[in-house]
Amino acid sequence: MLHAITLSLILALQQDAPAATQAPTVWELLQQKYDSNGDFKISPKEHGRGEDAFANLDADGDGFLTQVDMEAPSWGPGRRANKRKKNMRSRTVQPPKVGTVAPDFELRVLMHEETKAKEAKSSERAKSKQQELQTAATKKPETMRLSSFAGKKPVALIFGSYT
């Protein structure tokens, strides 16, 4: 959904950019990743990403993913059933209200590639190979706990995803 926010900006920039290579279609992407025997159809075993994901893509419900599934309307029987299940699940918890204590969480911090590269460089300079390996084995991924900000500063939480 965060994608929607910047889509107009990206489109504006693309108008001036040179023509890029065409993005693969859904079928091209899936075929490249999962059609291991090259028979132009993907079995649930080849796909290997769970029943729900497979049912969502198998628009004609024949038990295989083919190019036809990707050309068919996106709302096949499997996808409709999973959408109903998802809607039922999402109605079970009420969102927190103003004035209530914010539900706490401790989540892994997203490290950007530049930060990772910088850390790796400094670690290379500072330590011997053996020390570096020992540190890597014992180093825990960095996390952030919401309640650690309490009494210090307010925090805006922006929930979203790429699509």
Next chain:
Amino acid sequence: MVVYISEAHALDGASPNTMRNAPLVEEPITFEERYSVAGTCMASLALKRLPAVVDGMDNATNRNYQAQPDRIYLVGKDGKIAYAGRRGPRGFSPFELEQAIRKELQPAEPVSEPPVPEQELKN
């Protein structure tokens, strides 16, 4: 802080995005995949200046905040919800968040002394 949660319109999800130019993303099935998609998301959308965390595969934070597909909150300095946005995309309002931040950062009004009764003043 951006909290990356599960994909709203994954190509293999229940509500795929069929728009042209939409990124082709499968719903991550491991934390490593989710972490990687989150990184791509922040880089592609030029959001790298914002700190970001990634929800676990149990989707507990997403569920506790009823955050799907997107939602904004402001947590006050006291650890309580100061602003609770409505469910996105229609309820996703950066403008409302801005107003809430301004209100939150306003200095507290000084506590005024109770007025002295007139009789006491005469004495």
